[in-house]
Amino acid sequence: MLGAMLPASALALERLLVRRRAMTNALVYADAFERWGPREGPEFERMSAEISTAMREHAEVTRELERSAQESARAVVAAWAEAHVVLLEHVASTTADEDVQRTARRLIEEWRKVARGELDYVDESGGIVEVDAAQYAGYFGLP
Numbered sequence: 001m002l003g004a005m006l007p008a009s010a011l012a013l014e015r016l017l018v019r020r021r022a023m024t025n026a027l028v029y030a031d032a033f034e035r036w037g038p039r040e041g042p043e044f045e046r047m048s049a050e051i052s053t054a055m056r057e058h059a060e061v062t063r064e065l066e067r068s069a070q071e072s073a074r075a076v077v078a079a080w081a082e083a084h085v086v087l088l089e090h091v092a093s094t095t096a097d098e099d100v101q102r103t104a105r106r107l108i109e110e111w112r113k114v115a116r117g118e119l120d121y122v123d124e125s126g127g128i129v130e131v132d133a134a135q136y137a138g139y140f141g142l143p
Contacts (some may be wrong), residue, residue, distance in 0.1 A: 016068060030047070030050070077114060
């Protein structure tokens, strides 16, 4: 399995990135609720509490990811970034969708900045690029 080649600390970085992505998705849902949901009542009260929690957790996991990326050995961060580059290169070379290709190439450049220590991580929000699930699991052992 390819994931075995990545150091445990690289896998820990990926788990933090996955948690951050999940929290980002929760905030997108929260934004939609705030725009179109009810302005009062029990659902509003429940969602207001959930939104507050999601905002706090997103900030916490972002700080933890940044700190971990900065404190990790450069080789660990480079291995983590290179796995993402390989996954994205596969997407860019196998899709006919020009928007997906363009976005994948932009993300590749950002992950290369992570490998060089210029960025702590890549914010892959937007969901336009989906990497191959089996390849991803091979590198990271995560679904």
